[in-house]
Amino acid sequence: MSTARAAGILLAKELRLEFRTRELLTTTVIFALVVVVLFSYAFDPTAAESRRYGPGLLWIAFLFAGSLMLNPSFAREQSNDTLDALRMAPVSSFAILLGKMLANFIYMSLAEIVLVPVFAVLYNISLAGVVGRLILVLILGTLGLVITGTVFSAVSAHARMRELLLPLLLLPILAPLLIAAVEATASLLADPPELDRTWVAFLAGFDTVFLTASWLLCDYLVEE
Amino acid sequence: MKDTRSSMSGQLAGAVLVCALLFFAGYAALFIAPDERTMHEIQRIFYFHLPSWITSFSAFFVVFLANVAYIITRKPKWDWLGVAGAEVGVVCCTIGLITGPIWAHPVWGVWWTWDARLTTTFILWLLYITYLLLRGLLEDPERRASLSAIFGIFAFLDVPLVYMSNRLWRTQHPQPVIAGGQGSGLDPVMSKVLAICIFAVYGVMIILYHQRYALERLRHEYEELRFEVESRAADAASMGKGNR
Numbered sequence: 374m375s376t377a378r379a380a381g382i383l384l385a386k387e388l389r390l391e392f393r394t395r396e397l398l399t400t401t402v403i404f405a406l407v408v409v410v411l412f413s414y415a416f417d418p419t420a421a422e423s424r425r426y427g428p429g430l431l432w433i434a435f436l437f438a439g440s441l442m443l444n445p446s447f448a449r450e451q452s453n454d455t456l457d458a459l460r461m462a463p464v465s466s467f468a469i470l471l472g473k474m475l476a477n478f479i480y481m482s483l484a485e486i487v488l489v490p491v492f493a494v495l496y497n498i499s500l501a502g503v504v505g506r507l508i509l510v511l512i513l514g515t516l517g518l519v520i521t522g523t524v525f526s527a528v529s530a531h532a533r534m535r536e537l538l539l540p541l542l543l544l545p546i547l548a549p550l551l552i553a554a555v556e557a558t559a560s561l562l563a564d565p566p567e568l569d570r571t572w573v574a575f576l577a578g579f580d581t582v583f584l585t586a587s588w589l590l591c592d593y594l595v596e597e
Numbered sequence: 598m599k600d601t602r603s604s605m606s607g608q609l610a611g612a613v614l615v616c617a618l619l620f621f622a623g624y625a626a627l628f629i630a631p632d633e634r635t636m637h638e639i640q641r642i643f644y645f646h647l648p649s650w651i652t653s654f655s656a657f658f659v660v661f662l663a664n665v666a667y668i669i670t671r672k673p674k675w676d677w678l679g680v681a682g683a684e685v686g687v688v689c690c691t692i693g694l695i696t697g698p699i700w701a702h703p704v705w706g707v708w709w710t711w712d713a714r715l716t717t718t719f720i721l722w723l724l725y726i727t728y729l730l731l732r733g734l735l736e737d738p739e740r741r742a743s744l745s746a747i748f749g750i751f752a753f754l755d756v757p758l759v760y761m762s763n764r765l766w767r768t769q770h771p772q773p774v775i776a777g778g779q780g781s782g783l784d785p786v787m788s789k790v791l792a793i794c795i796f797a798v799y800g801v802m803i804i805l806y807h808q809r810y811a812l813e814r815l816r817h818e819y820e821e822l823r824f825e826v827e828s829r830a831a832d833a834a835s836m837g838k839g840n841r
Binding site for chain 2: 521524525528529531532533534535538541542545546548549552553571572575578579582583586590593594596
């Protein structure tokens with residue numbers, strides 16, 4: 374079976390599991406909303422300040438939400454030893470990883486589709502005219518988050534205190550992604566909006582480096 | 598027995614030599630090196646700040662090589678080298694992070710600034726502390742070795758990205774003075790003192806490395822022996838039940 378087809382089947386399995394309960398999606402969205410609300414308490418921003426700090430706040434909310442949401446990705450397989458079943462299936466380990474990455478990408482994107490409009494309303498930021506370019510930045514940033522996050526979720530699944538460990542592993546690695554995503558988003562909220570191509574290229578580079586690394590190392594990641 | 602004794606005396610000689618070198622380096626940095634024109638005495642911390650930075654980066658590079666070697670060969674010795682390097686690197690990096698602000702406060706007027714090199718070093722320090730933390734939380738030795746090697750490789754790949762992203766902001770750290778282009782360069786006495794300090798700190802690093810590696814090897818042997826004893830005891834217990 375080709376890797377793409379296997380990954381597609383595994384993706385369908387992940388989505389079916391999640392949409393039976395939708396617990397991951399609801400908790401992620403609510404958690405990110407809580408972060409957004411708490412920020413407004415902590416900083417009480419004016420309209421001009423919102424434009425300045427908004428992108429940073431938005432991406433920090435995504436990163437925190439992502440580092441919590443990615444936890445069950447592999448941990449969920451452990452409780453019923455279903456990872457062994459996946460290993461026995463005639464699919465490459467990269468297909469297993471890719472299926473999970475795609476599923477996590479879909480969850481994260483769905484959460485962002487809810488959060489970005491809410492964020493724009495709460496902080497009085499007008500997104501009209503930049504939606505297409507903003508989606509590009511969101512896709513590239515989210516890809517970087519789920520690529521590294523899914524790999525580290527496989528790492529932390531075997532450790533003690535794994536719920537605490539994943540954010541610790543993930544957030545320092547994501548520091549360059551955070552800078553790039555925040556700067557790219559800020560360039561879209563500036564007046565006049567102009568997408569900063571350097572940061573977009575940087576995000577694409579980040580995604581490429583870590584996707585290649587996960588492809589090279591996936592056999593050791595999913596092994597017995 | 599004789600073998601261990603001769604290696605012990607070798608180690609002792611090495612430690613004495615490094616201690617002497619370190620004392621001499623400290624003396625040279627404080628009394629032999631000439632006064633710096635604008636920064637005066639505070640500049641002398643540079644003779645230990647730069648070496649600690651160099652050693653921590655070389656230690657982290659060794660961690661990366663050891664991680665890659667472990668993934669390819671699966672020999673436990675590369676795992677021991679990796680953990681030894683991470684610990685030594687974190688120690689040297691901590692020294693760099695402490696001496697830096699002590700120098701920066703009188704010279705720049707601030708303890709800390711989020712400039713490219715400082716931020717990169719700080720994130721590097723966090724990454725390798727996390728690496729050590731991760732190792733402590735993974736029970737199974739083989740899994741600990743392979744999963745921490747994967748994290749180590751990801752962490753090392755992240756370093757140039759952190760540096761580039763910060764560089765695209767702005768940078769305040771002084772440019773490299775030794776080969777940093779026109780107008781750079783050290784006074785000849787200064788560079789000699791610096792070379793002694795680098796050798797001394799490298800010596801300390803190698804001794805720590807050696808000790809930590811040996812400790813990890815012993816720990817590995819202990820774990821294997823304990824496993825052996827436990828499985829034999831379990832065998833004996835089940836045999837005893839069978840006889841009854």
